[in-house]
Amino acid sequence: MIKRKYGAYLVDMLLVLVGNAIMAWGIDAFIVGHHIITGGVSGIGLIVQNFAPIPVSVTVLVINVAALIVGLFFLGKQFIIGTLVSTFAYPFFIAIFDKLPQYTHLTNDPMLCTIFAGVSMGIGLGIVFRLGYSTGGMDIPPIIINKKTGIELGTLINIIDIATLIGQMPFSSPSGILYGLINVILTTQIIDRMMLLGKSNVQLIIISKKYEEIAHMISEKLDRGFTFLNITTGYLRDNTKAIMVVVSKRQYISLNEAVTQIDPYAFTIVSDVHSVRGRGFTLPDEYL
Incomplete structure (x- = not known):
């Protein structure tokens, strides 16, 4: 377990890098030098560059370190450890x-620069956020304000991004904006x-008179758990049970076919679900 924990942590750090x-590649390749405004600490770096010949990477590093120190006092060591890699890695890669x-x-096509900057920055940030870490810099002040005031985090981040974009507008062309x-x-x-x-x-809610047979099939054929829901039908007012089950999209086809074979008249509600946690989805084998 200890080896697995440290191994997973190492993988996380590599993915953060x-x-x-x-x-950083998205910023250097498609933002810097093309007069396209952007948010976050990189946007502040572009603003500073209009007043002094300071590389964006230096401004990013200074802001990241300052935010890291402030975050250490307000957010604790655990949060900072997860942010430490990004604090230094991002300006390093920009340089x-x-x-x-x-x-x-x-x-030099501005539209291509805009699209690929958005895609690369979105992918990079998405990888870091998906792992539960912060990229540091201007992510930290909104988190602190949210903790102290209760104002929604998304609102605070948008306010800072908008302020950063406005700060770049005097130095950008209308098309760049x-x-x-x-x-x-x-x-x-x-x-x-x-x-x-x-x-x-995929989440399915299956309503059928043959719910016991369907439940047995889900357990034996698909090796999935399920939940019985007590329901009352609208037309006949019958008290019966429905089955709620979550399966992968790959299993959905075989489940749907099996349900149809058992009861061609089964009423099935299908919807996409995200971030399913628990047995069969996120727990390691030793918990199954």
């Missing part, structure tokens, strides 16, 4: 890619998709 590398123009200056807004929206959408990637399953 990958996420930060992808995010590295900035020295490799052959890998960053891939296109519009492309930047598209980039921020696309990044948010990609993060949402990354958070749910691979976690989608």
